[in-house]
Amino acid sequence: MSIQTDDTVHDVIVIGAGPTGLLLAGELATAGARPVVLERTLHPAETPKANGVVGRAAVELRRRGVLRGTGLHVVRPPRFRYGPFTLRLGLLRSPLHILPIPQRRLEELLERRAVGRGAVVLRGHEVTGFEQDATGVTVRVATTDDAEIELRARYLVGCDGVHSLVRNELGIGFPGTTSTGIARIARITIPEHAATRDSAEIVFPGIGRLALFQQNQTEHGSVTIAPMNALDRSAPFDLYIVSSHEERGDAQPTDELSEAELRASLRRVLGADLPFTTAYAARSVVANSRQAECYRRGRSFLAGDAAHIFSAGGSALNIGLTDAIALAETLAAALRGRADETLLDGYQAQRHPAARRALAHTRVQHALETPDETGEVLRGVFAELLKDRAAARRIATLLEL
């Protein structure tokens, strides 16, 4: 075992090279700290995840120059999906900012920035445990070439995702709810001759019309479908992202959903076969709404999905990336010598309520999609409220935070 037990090389160990860990490392390095990111996988994951950053984090990324020279832009959409509704925000000065970007591309840009500013990213390094004391944290790491090493630094941050080892080792609870529904998601090819589409809907002979970008509710669940080239201009015209939503029963979420299971689910929900030829990146997910009880224990912190998970899209990256920015400020100040408890607790005081607010919003969206009677009543009330553009804009303002 090789041991590097002083903290003269790195002063913050960041676990996880997802968007949160990579932005945190870039921010810390920019502030003059020496972060090291430990990532268990050798290469960034190929599985498609988020397609964009919604809200304040998009503006923060632009302000930091992350988008410079990439051809990517932050946009202010005139419409935005909120559960089964479309918030009509108006063409002028929409309150919401969105950066359309596949998560993989975002991670590439953030890694390049972090490394360019002096952060170290070590892939193939899985953290297996850690201990903290009055002056720092010692982390045990297993590498892909079977070496075991120890690293020490003054602070540790778990940006290690929803199944966070850091959160578990610190004994921090992750209370919340798990949905009784399941979503099956995939990229599919629908041959041009099998359907006709315009900017708002796609029509399948024998099935009928499905609105694009929105939930299409049926008796047995709902289906959402969107052309990929609306999200990524280089995508082929006949490529779509589709998801079915229905009651979960005994089904377990999986990253390797078979094409047959996807077809069967779509058939149950639509009552007919969706005419797609190929499917890839098929997976199923069960929505969770959970938040870590606290974000700090001693010299160890949580950020991103390790700290919170939301049951509807759009908030996770915004909240996780904004966590990273706030925590980098806290740690940089602590490393400059202001390591008092009030400063260190400031991160949680600022960011815990932000995720709680986002949880409320995502839960409301989830509740609005429930196919039962309560869902129907809620949808009726929201449909009335959202006739008023000011109400839609107010909701968008809250999503932006």
Ligand SMILES: Cc1cc2nc3c(=O)[nH]c(=O)nc-3n(C[C@H](O)[C@H](O)[C@H](O)COP(=O)(O)OP(=O)(O)OC[C@H]3O[C@@H](n4cnc5c(N)ncnc54)[C@H](O)[C@@H]3O)c2cc1C
């Ligand atoms: C299908 C899908 C669609 C999504 N769509 C959206 C969307 O539209 N908008 C949105 O905002 N969000 C979306 N999300 C959520 C978004 O992808 C996550 O919020 C985001 O990835 C969280 O980033 P993170 O850096 O906190 O954690 P992760 O991206 O989970 O990164 C954690 C990293 O830690 C590493 N790691 C874990 N344990 C260890 C260990 N012990 N040692 C070393 N490394 C470790 C993992 O390998 C991983 O690379 C989606 C997610 C999925 C699955």
